[in-house]
Amino acid sequence: MLEQSLEAKVAMMRESMGDVRTVGARTRPGMTKLMTELRTMVSMRDRRNAGALMEISNIERDMQRIDRFRSLIIGGFQQPAPGGFTCRDARNNQTHVSLEQLEAEIGSLEGVAQRLLAV
Incomplete structure (x- = not known):
């Protein structure tokens, strides 16, 4: 869903700048x-305004953090536990993830999506 929204935003920006190519080198980047x-x-649109580029950097950082959390859950899920579940991280340390x-991470991902579309 997030990828589709971002792809639509980039396509809209391309069209407003007069570029009608498909987004990316493939059909599904x-x-x-x-x-x-x-x-x-954004850098072509706002050459002197670095604020939007800083926001994109912050969004990318948040997306990487959320992706690490997602990888912990998908790759390290062990068993249900009271109030959540246990996982093992890449170093084989047991971690409890509460519901x-x-x-909070799901809400954070939704917030990232809104910030991304607002850029």
Whole structure:
């Protein structure tokens, strides 16, 4: 969903700048390619305003943090536990993930999506 929204935003920005090519080198570019294209389009649009580029950097940092959390859950899930579940990280350390922490990360991802579309 986030990729589709970002792809639509980049396509809209391209069209407003007079470029009608498809977004990215493929029909379905990944998030990395889309973020690179967004950064390029914003830098061409706002040559003197670095605020939007800083916001894109902050969004990318937050997306990486959320992706690490997602990888912990997907790759390291062990078993349900009271109030959440246990996982093992890349170093084989056992970690408890609470349901509140999971809900906070979901909310954070939704916030990132809104910030990304607002750039």
